[in-house]
Amino acid sequence: DSSKTGYLNVSLCYAYDGAPVVAGSFWLEDLLLTPLEGGNWTTSFTPGHLMSRAFDTVTTNTSDLHGIGVVDMNGAHLTMYWEELVCHIEGPLFTTVEVGTNATGITYWAEYYFRSDHGQVYTGTLHLNDTTFIYDSPGIHAYEVAYADGDDEWGVTTIRSSDVTYCIWESRDTSEPPETSDPWPLYAAMAGVTAGAIVMVAWVARRTRVPAAQEENLDTALDYLDKISAQRKKEPDENT
Structure with missing residues (x-):
């Protein structure tokens, strides 16, 4: 994990007879090696962030007990990873469902x-x-x-990024829209029109769509009734 310390072990021995190297000062890249037992040396590194690093060079600035100061890596190298997780998520099958419905089909992995x-x-x-x-x-x-x-092999817990998905739960609106009252019968009554004329005004208002501009220019129900009567004389009677 990117927040953890990485420990690196190096085994040093003499090329001629394989005897362990137990003395001297050695570095793995820029990390000082500490001697253990039997020619084993160790060091550690904690970057504190996402990182990969190759280790393939051991150096020394002093000769050992035998005056040897050259280190042959013999092809040995190691790349360490301070890992983080990139998480993915897909689904659901439907991003909009009714309330009480399961948002099925969500899958995720890293x-x-x-x-x-x-x-x-x-x-x-x-x-x-x-x-x-x-x-x-x-x-x-x-x-x-x-x-x-x-609980994976490397114990990685740090999440670098994650996809995001969503689901919308909606309910059906079964209520009916409120009934809109027709103001023209009231206007006609206020103007002193008879009951029969009031019925006619209401019927004409329902049968004929009046542009908004015309409605704004009508001052009284009588003016409106006269205008509708003039228009209907020009139109064929739908009931004949």
């Missing part, structure tokens, strides 16, 4: 950031930020990978 370099597949356990997939009230809910258990 890859190591340096997978293309080392080829290892992440096999640990992941957890989403939300594990509720059925909601009984309207709303939108987002899902992403929130954390990892670190």
Whole structure:
């Protein structure tokens, strides 16, 4: 994991007889090696962030007990990875569902950031930020990978990034729109028109669509009735 310390061990021996090197000052790249037992040496490195680093050079600035100061790596090298997880998420099958319906089809997984370099597949356990997939009230809910258990081979828990998906729960509106009252019968009554004329005004208002500009210019119901009567004389009677 990118937050952890990496420990590196180096085995040094003499090329002639394979005897262990137990004395001297040696560095792995720029890291000072500490002697252990039997020619084994160790060092550590903590970058504190996502990183890959190659280690392929051991050097010394002093000769050992036998006056030897040249180190042959013999082809040995090591690349260490301080890993983080790149998380992916897909689904659901439908991003909009009715309330009380399951948001099915959400799948998620993770890859190591340096997978293309080392080829290892992440096999640990992941957890989403939300594990509720059925909601009984309207709303939108987002899902992403929130954390990892670190139970993979390398103990990686740091999440570098995660895709985000969502689902919308909606309810059907079965209520009917409110009935809009027709103001023209009231205007006609205020103008002193008879009951029969009021009925005629209401019937004409329902049968004839009046442009908004005309409505604004009509001052009284009588003016409106006269205008409609003039228009209907020019139109054929639909009932004949």
